[in-house]
Structures are given as structure tokens and as C-alpha cells.
Amino acid sequence: MRGLFNNILRSYGLLSAFLLVTVVAAVVQRDVNTQLITPATDQNLTWWQTAIFYQVYPRSFKDSNGDGVGDIQGIISELDYFVDLGVDCIWLSPVYKSPMRDFGYDISDYKDVDPIFGTLDDFRELIQEIHKRGLKFISDFVPGHVSSDHEWFRRSVKRDGKYTNYFVWSDGKLLDNGTRVPPNNWLSVFGGSAWSWNDERQQYYYHAFDPHQIDLNYRDENLQWEIKDSFRFWLDYGVDGFRIDAFSQLFENENTSLDEPLSGNNVPPTEYAYLNHIYTADQPDSLPILTSWKNVVDDYSKQDGKVRYLVVELYAPPNVRNKIYGVGAVPFNFDLISMGTHPTGRDIFSKVMDEYINLPSGKWPNFVLGNHDQKRLSYRYGAQYVNVFNILLLTLWGTPTTYYGEELGMLSANISWENTVDPQGLGAGPERYQLFTRDPSRTPMQWSNDFQAGFSTGNTTWLPLAENWATLNVKTENSSSQQTPYKLYRQLAHLRKNQAFQTGTFRAALVTDNIVSYLREGTLQRYLVIMNFGQETTDDYRNYGGPAATVVAITPGLTGVQEGQRLSLDALKLEPGQGVVLLLDPNFVPTIG
Template identity: 45%
Template sequence: FILNMKSVLHSRNIFLSLLAVVLYAHSSCWACTLTSKNAAQAEEKDWWQTAQFYQIYPRSFQDSDGDGIGDLKGITSRLEYLKDIGVTAAWLSPIFKSPMVDFGYDIADFYEIQSEYGTMDDFRELIAKANALGIKIILDFVPNHSSDECEWFQKSLRRERGYEDYYVWHDGKLDADGKRIPPSNWLQAFRGSAWEWREERQQYYLHQFAVQQVDLNYRNPAVVEQMKRILRYWLDQGVAGFRVDAVPVLFEVETDENGQYPDLEVSGTTDDKDDRTYLKNNLVENRPETIDMVYQWRQVMDDYQRIHGGDTRVLLIETYAPPAYTMQMYGNRSVEGAHLPFNFNLITVLKQGVSATTVQEAVDEWMKNMPAKRTANWVIGNHDQRRAASRYGVQRTDAMNMLVLTLPGASVTYQGEELGMIDGEISWEDTVDPAACNSNKDIYENFTRDPSRTPFQWTAGTNAGFSTASKTWLPLAPQYQTLNVDVENSSARSHLKIYKSLVELRKSSKTLQNGSYKYKALAEDLFVLKRFLNGYDTIIYVANFGDKTVTVDLQSEFDATLPSTMTLKISSLDSTKTLGSDINPKSIILAAGEALILSSHTK
């Protein structure tokens, strides 16, 4: 009887628990919510899980020797600035020896520093000072290809022993007239065929990017081990991890039984036959073997930490890929993968337009697909995209920075986003990006990445304080006299000061570090995010992404549990509301582009 009674009570408890879950789900069906258990809330996070990553494009950050090109000593001289804005880890775009066809993403020697950037001693000085300031340094690892000036390629070209199959070579095929043609119709990222003929070897080589960027052969164990050796070498120099470039194209489909590569199908998305998107790229991107390689690199990171101790060495993966593929980068139940596969949803999804509904779609796509116990991350720009303020609209600069720094997980800032820097205006004559140079002056602006790579703006003075040279490697962007560190630091209110306030709140708030979340697009243009943690202040982010003033009742439209009064902690630049004032969540008026951070005090 006792056992039966226990069974009945147990069944009743299960029923009541299920009923409560159903009722709760019904009450918040239009909002996306995650509530952590207290044990999970109290869990101590590793440094990278709430980190503020900051991307430095070395060529454009700070020039120390007056040649118009940024360098390592320049970065070292500005580390205090990074400390001031709360950076946890600085990721440096490639600094290795390179002919600079793709500005460092074409590496001639993976073990050497590019001479115009400095020396190994300069790098060690940078590491030492960064360590002293508590800033971690992460390097850009470019595993898919090397420069055609790399010693490995020259040896492979000559078929030297051990290097014969270091790259992807093929004889090609003969057309109906007996003329030799490329092995397949594959296209490179910078327009035109992905195959290049070399007379010396009487074969074609694969290059998914520029002709000078030769694809390495990851089906060769010697290449796999060589790249792991590179990782260990730079870990020995004191770096805290790597951002890994262009991972989805690491492997391509194998040849068929006749030794031939298949052609790709036409995508139907463009009529431009030289554009890579003219073809479906399923055979040359997002292959299953690539996932396993990421897992192998993670093992290198973990093995290194196990042997040498210290903080976790992180692996950040660049992957513009469908969610089902990207999420595999995290690992699975038995194998660890990347700590953070980069989340570009706020870039890619918002290309269809900036609104609360597209923001929710972008956040949903990551949070609803991310495996359990993994860490999210948020990115709004990088060196391959037009600047955030130019893409989203200048009036939404603070709203987007607020969003990235209040969503759960790690944040990534590209240099200048904290200032609201806008795109540079680069003429065809000044264009240097190969993605644009491989086109023509009529269409180059559709492909160029130069506008987001202009020199960083430190002051209103000569060359924006970036360089003393008579000419910088790229022209300065407009409005550098007002959008610069000096002016924004000395202003009563500025994008930079708002950014710093966000970072300070993020670092001090257990709610933002460990709290649960709930978010909702209340209308086409109105987005709200709630971060909450038992025993700590609740944080509300609310933004009007539209062009008209709106009024919102957060209690009735979003969350009935919100208090009757909240405190305004941070507001966007053009907001007329007084910081520290009381805000009634039942009636908030938001001007076009206005965004607020509110806090409710625990009792």
C-alpha cells in the first residue's frame, strides 16, 4: 500500500510539474525564454565564456615608424586603450610573412613575422605588455591555403620528396577538341576559375581564393601535422588561442573512380558567371571531414593546457555556414570542438533589413540551434564586412553595441565599432582589396572590403593620429575629426562613453554574466531583451530599430512580472532621457533608433 501510495503521489507530482510547464509555455509563447536552475546560475564560467573579444586589423590600427602602415609596436603602444575599454582578448588579423596580395591572408612563412609589421622581439614585447595589463592575445590562423611564395609550394611545384601532394594538384581534362581545360567548373571567392595551370609541373592547382593563395591538401597527413606544429609554436610564444580563418572550405569532395572532380550545379542566384555564388558550392564547402579537423585542433589546445597549465587556450572558428553544420563545430557528447564558432547571424540575417523581427530571427537561429551547455557569441562586424554603423544606420550604432553586450555569452567588437566609425570612401584608383581588384571600376564597390579597413581614428589631427606618414596605405574615412578617441573621450556623451558604460555594466553584473534570458520582437521595430538571475538586478534592453517614435507597455506586452519602476542605466547617444532616472515600464516612449538599458533593484 505504501509503495502504491508513493507511486500515486509520484505520478501526481509529475502531472502537476508537466501542467506547470505547459501553462508557463502558453503564457510566454510569443517570447523566447531560458531559465537556468540555481545551480547552473551559480556555476563559475571560464574566462572566454563572458569575454569581450576585440579584433585588431594590424595594418590599420597604429603606425609606429611613419611608413603609413600599422605595426606591432603601434599595437603595443595602444594596449592601455584596450584596457580602458575593457577588452578581455585582442585578436590580431594575420601578422605573418606575406607578399600581401590579400593583406596577410596569403602566408609565405607561418613561423615568421611580416617585416613591415616588426620582428619576433616586437611580438614578444607586445605579449609581455599585454600580459602585464591582463589582456590576452589571439592570433589569426589561416589553415586553408598558403601563398604561392611559400617554400612548401615551391617544393611541391618541383615535386620534391615529401611535398609532392602538399597541395591539391590535378592533370585537368581534355575537351572535345583535345584542348586541356581545368578539372572542374569550380570558382574562386575573388571571381573566375578556382584552378590555375603551372607549366613547371604540368598540372593545375586549386585556389579557392586568389590565384596566389594555394589550397593545402588536408588529405595528406604531413600537412595536418605541419599545421598542428604551427599552432604549438605560437602557443609556445604565449598566445591565448586562435581565430581560424575560412574553415568551411578546408576540404573539397574527393575525386571519383576515374580520378575526376565533379562539376558544381548552377545556383540560379546570379547571372554573373565569374561570381562564386553562380554555382552551388556544396562539394567544396562544409564537408564532414572539416568538422573532424576542428576537433583535432581543439585537442591540440587542450593537450597544450594539460601539459603547460595556465588559462584555457581558445579556438574561435570562422564559419559562414547553415546552422546544422555550424553547430557541429562545438563538438558532440564525446568530442570537444571549437570553444566559439563565430556567430554572424546579426550580419547575415540583417542583410534583409534591420528590424526587431530580423534581430529576433538572428538570435533565434543561434539560441534555438546551439547544443546544450555551449556558449553563444555575438558579432556585428569584421574586416570582411562594411562597417556596422554604415550597414545598420548611424542612428542604430549604440542599439547594436548594446545588443551584443547584453545578450548571453561572449561579444566580439571590430576596431572602431566602439566609436561608431563609418565606411571609408575608396576610389577605384585607391582600391587594393583583391576581391575588388579582380573586378572592374564599374562594379568594384559591390566586392570591395577596403571601406572597413581604413586607419583607426585616434585624434582629429594629421592622419587621425594613426601615422605621421605623408600618405597612409588606405585613405582616412570621413568624419574622423569627430569620430575619434580623443574627441569622444572628452565629450560629455559619445558612442565610446556609452560603449565603456556597457562594458563596465557587463563586468560588474552577475545577471549579464550568468543570468537567464527572455527576448521578443514586440512589433516590427521594437525589440526587448530581459536578463534575470535570482538574487540580482534584472536588466532590460529595449530598442526601437524603426524610423518613427513608438510607445510600449513592457508589462502587458512582454513581462507582467516587471516592477512598476526601473532605473535608466544607459541610453543611446541621441536619447533625451536622464540617466539614473526612474522609468515606468508600462509606458516607455522611444524615438527612432533609441535604445535603453534599464535595471530593477533587488529587494
């Protein structure tokens, strides 16, 4: 086993010495020569630092009335599922009133629940029932744009008083032939121009997404007050925090005569990736607005002593997203989402270390493997690797977020153009929709092998069920006599309550093209986590022999190894997509260096 630690430099060339990451919420000191990260002080952890977050996409979680669409009462009926699974906080995607052109991300009233999901009374009951079970709840909030059906937009079109400048309006520009065109070349995330003409107002309006999702103008102080008042409305209902949607697009450059430069990407000129979005994404004006929202949330915490959480969605490198920490919020870390089709062990470990090494002093890391905007984990990296990615997510230092169904290994559905409903997919057209559609990752939750996978009693569902729903479901996986993805996830979630995984150290062990392994060391217990992300069966630990360890979690299908078994590392052979979590003998002290 000593060779395991002495050979780190050979197995992972990035490290110039054995890497030690001590993971407590603390001010951190770094030695760049040895990549040694140690805490200077300790502090108590808040609930969101120790929690596992679970994203619920409400249309797809549980339907209580048979209309084929999930709803709030459906979620309430399954709240004990979260307790059993071992997650701690529910993040609910939007249930606000909406025409549902983008399925809730086009809000027509920030202070009401859409009837398709229920009522405000249902929402209040949901919060109360969640808190009764000792769980937390954060609400998705979409501050950057509203639906074209929103009263604010209708009144802005009419230049009605304070609403006149709630949105970004432009006269456009006149060509030499007298034709009026948009003021610049800015593109929508969903494709095509980000400017649309309004006949009544005789101006163009800006929309970073769909033409029916109109961007708000945060240079207007009245608008700023309206949004902060909306936060207060839901805080009064008892939410424990918010997830801020599409923060990168909150502001755009005030000078709308500026064209964005070409990106050089080989894509059609109408696609978002055609331009380098230096004027419409991650603008510095966004941070003061975020600070004002954090102040609203903090005011409630000061009143009742309860910690609230503000987490921000933005797809950005560490140097950009770390600015979010500066205002007291937390940026989602999506580095593990986009790593190509077959990331190696070194690729994956490098992404983990990017988060740790670039983390500002005193801040807390987080990891996300999927969400409603991405193809499912099984599609991006292969179904056989879902289990090891879940091991990774739940045993790293930092707050993990799971997308519904990933604990089951749910697949991305194969949805035809004719059945596509996602506006981003529809906007790409029948030839390219599969590159952009988000429908495949939004299919109904698979509760059982009964009618409609136990999701609904209706004859139709808003999206078709994903393939293999009859075997990849809660009931089947929970009742199986064999290890299953669901059972493994539940084991890991409960194991994560152990101090070693909450505040223990993180030490890299063997890292190769196939293997990612590390130690999590607490005050009383130490665990060795080993995962094969490669394409080959490995026995890379064959030379390390003892000491004997106890197997506490294994992936399904791992032969010759059982939970509770005493194991020497030279007996361990892992096929692609297999992994183990081992409890090391207490008297073993690794030799480092």
C-alpha cells in the same frame, strides 16, 4: 507593467508562451511547446565565456614608424586603450610573413612575423604586455592556403620529395580539339576559375581564393604535421588561442571530375555565387583535422592548466556550425551580420533566438556584428543604429566580438576604383568592385582629430581615412560632455561584468517591428534592455507605467532621459536607433503568463 509580460504573445507571434532562457553554462533542457529553456546543472565559466573580444586589423590600428601602415609596436603603444574600453581579449588578424597580396592572409612563412609589422621579439613583447594588463590574446591562423611565395609551394612545383602533394594538383581534362582545360567548373571566392595552370609542373593547382593563395592538401599526413607544428610554435610564444580562418574551404571533394550545380542566383557566371558549392565547402573531412588541432591546443592546457580558446570562422546555418561544437571548438555565429538593409525588431530577435534554441546542450553562444570581410555596421544597417546594435551585442547572453572602430561608430569609407587595393574588389572589375571590395571597412583607426586621425605621422596611409574622422574618434568622443558611441560602449562593457549579464536569465519582454526588449536577471539585480530598431518613434511602453526604474545607460541624443534618473516606462519615448538599459526596482516581480 504586468501588461508588458502578459502581452508578449500579441507583440511577438513566434512565441507560444512567455520565453525564458536561463543562461548559465550548463546542460540545457528544452520544452518545445513553451520554448522554455532551463539549465540542468551549473559550472564555472572560463575566461572566454565572460570576455569581450576585440578584433584588431594590424595594418589599420596604429602606425609607430610613420610608414602609413599599422604595426605591432603601434598596438603595444595603445594597450591601455583596451583596458579603459573594458574589452578582455584581443584577436589579432595575421602578422605572419607575407607578400601582402591579400594583406596577410597569404602567408609565406607560418613561423615568422612580416617586417612591415615588426619582429618576433615585438610579437613576444606584445603578448607579455597584454598579459601584464590582465588581458588575453588570440592569433588569427590561416590553415587553408599559403602564398605562392611559400617554400612549400616552390618545392611542390618541382615535385620535391614530401612536398609533392602538399597542394591539390590536377592534370585537368582534354577537350575533343586537344585543348587542356581545368578539371571542373569550381569557382574561386574571389571570382573566376578556382584552378590555375602552372607551366613548370604542367598541372593545374586549386585555389579557393586568389590564384596566389594556393590551397593546402590535408589528405597529406606530412602537411598535417607541418600545420600542427606551426600551432605549437605560437603556443610556445604564449598565445591564448586561435581564430581559424576560412574553415569552410579547408577541404574539397577528392573527385575533381565533379561539377558543382548552378545556384540559380542572377549573377555573372564567373562570380562565386553562381554555383551551389556542395563539393568545395563545409566538407565532412574537415572535422577530424579540426579535432587534431584542438588536441594540440588542449595538450598545452593540460601542461599548465591554462584554458586556450579555438574559434572557427564559417558562414553557415546552425545545423552546420553546431558540428564545430562537437570537437570542442566554438563556431563564430554571424547571423546578425546579414539581415538585409532594414531588419525589424522581430527579424533581429528571431536571429537571437535561432542561436539560443539551436544551441547544443552544454555549449555557449556567441554573437558577432562585423569583421574585416564585411562592410561596417554603419553601412549595413545605418549609422543611426550602431549604438543600439552595440547595446544588443553587449547585453545578450553569450560571448560578443567587436570589430575595431565599431565602438566609435566608424563609417565605411567611400574608396574609388583607382584607390582600391583589395584583391577581391579588384577581381570584380571597375563596374562591380563596390559589391565585393573590403577596403571600406579597413581604413585607419580614428584616434583623434589631429593629423591623420592620430593613426600615423606619415604623409600617406595605406588606405584613406573614412569620412567624419574628425568627429568620430577616440579623443573627441571621450572628452565630450555629451553621451557618445565610445562612452556608451565603455559603459556597457563594464556593466557586462555584472552577474546578471554573465550568468543571469534572459527573458523576452516586448518585441515588435520596432522594439526589441528583454530582461537580464541576476541573483541580486535585474535589468530591462529596450532598443528601437525601427523606422518610427515609439512609445510602446506607454501603457505599462511603473514600476520606477533607474537609467544606467542611454544612447546619444535621447532627450528627457538621463543616467541615474528614476523613470517610469510610460514616460519613455524612443526615436529610431535609440535605446536604454534600466535597473529595475528589486521589489518588482513580473507576472508571467
